Amino acid sequence: MNILVTGGAGFIGSHTIVELIAAGHGVTALDNLCNSSRKVLGRIERITGRSVPFREADIRDREALEKVFSSEHFDCCIHFAGLKAVGESVKKPWEYYENNVGGTLVLLDVMRRHGCKNIIFSSTATVYGEPEKIPVTEDCRKGICAHPYGRTKSMLEDILSDLYRADIENGDPRPWNAVLLRYFNPIGAHPSGLIGEAPGGIPNNLMPYITQVAVGKLEKLHVFGNDYDTPDGTGVRDYIHVVDLAKGHVKALRATEERSGVSVYNLGTGRGCSVMEIIKTFEKVNGVSIPYVIDPRRPGDLAEYYSDPSKALRELGWRAELGIEEMCRDSWNWQKNNPDGYE
Secondary structure (H helix, E strand, O other): EEEEOOOOOHHHHHHHHHHHHHOOOOOEEEEEOOOOOOOHHHHHHOOOOOOEEEEOOOOHEEEEEHHHHHHOOOEEEOOOOOOHHHHHHOOOOHHHHHOOOOOOOOHHHHHHHHHOEEEEEEEEEHHHOOOOOEEEEOOOOOOOOHHHHHHHEEEEEEEHHHHHHHHHHHHOOOOOOEEEEEEEEEEEOOOOOOOOOOOOOOOHHHHHHHHHHHHHOOEEEEEOOOOOOOOOOOOOEEEEEEHHHHHHHHHHHHHHHOOOOEEEEEOOOOOOOEHHHHHHHHHHHHHOOEEHHHHHOOOOOEEEEOOOOHHHHHHHHHOOOOOOOHHHHHHHHHHHHHOOOOO
């Protein structure tokens, strides 16, 4: 298949391109580079031995997207492009709705005009809000998202579902076909150490914060709460290696070939891991010390949150294969060899 990957220079997008190439697919990357680096493309070529056609464009730019889709036929779009910082979304909600929702509407319209109605959408487990049960299954109702970033993902899921339903009601012989992949907590990096997570400023997520403490860029890790009803008192989450996550997108292409409609899959390991377990495993695997301080709980944080990924195994033949040790090893291998990211 020939795939357009929006946000292809980003953390998950770049790893997915590597796996798409390994599976024999043709790939074109599109990115506006607002929170990524062009250097990623050279790193992908070093890993795969293949250069990736790249289009520097913003998904809000209709004219640019028309040129991309006019120049080549795509069988499917894997859509990662979007702003993604939770805290920033609270401070800049308009920017997040305008970019993530508005930009995706432009992308979908251009796709439709050019006869490409297959899309794999990068969503998030945040859409469940406070879930009905743990582990979280796909049949849990969507909840109230605590921030604009999560709400943009939830809205886009609804939009894709509405587009499909309208096509069916209107008798469209080629209705929209959307696969919604709800990620849990992606960490890790490619084992080569050539591509990984390179957040701008102070990281929002646990693992890049740990690695920046380990490399000396930050003084200490802040652990928010150690009095939860969990084995060691710290919050439990479902961490998934980014390479496993990337392979999930390759498997999801099967759903776009075999059926039309809207399919939803959790991508997680199905195992909860505490903050302290991550810290101790990172120290053990990599032989480094992570100084940390216990801070008060953050409002809205849950004690535990992890997935039931059995639907993805049953329908896509996908399961996470890499464990916490590999996640910690590969994260540190990336960070120590790239202390300033792609700079």
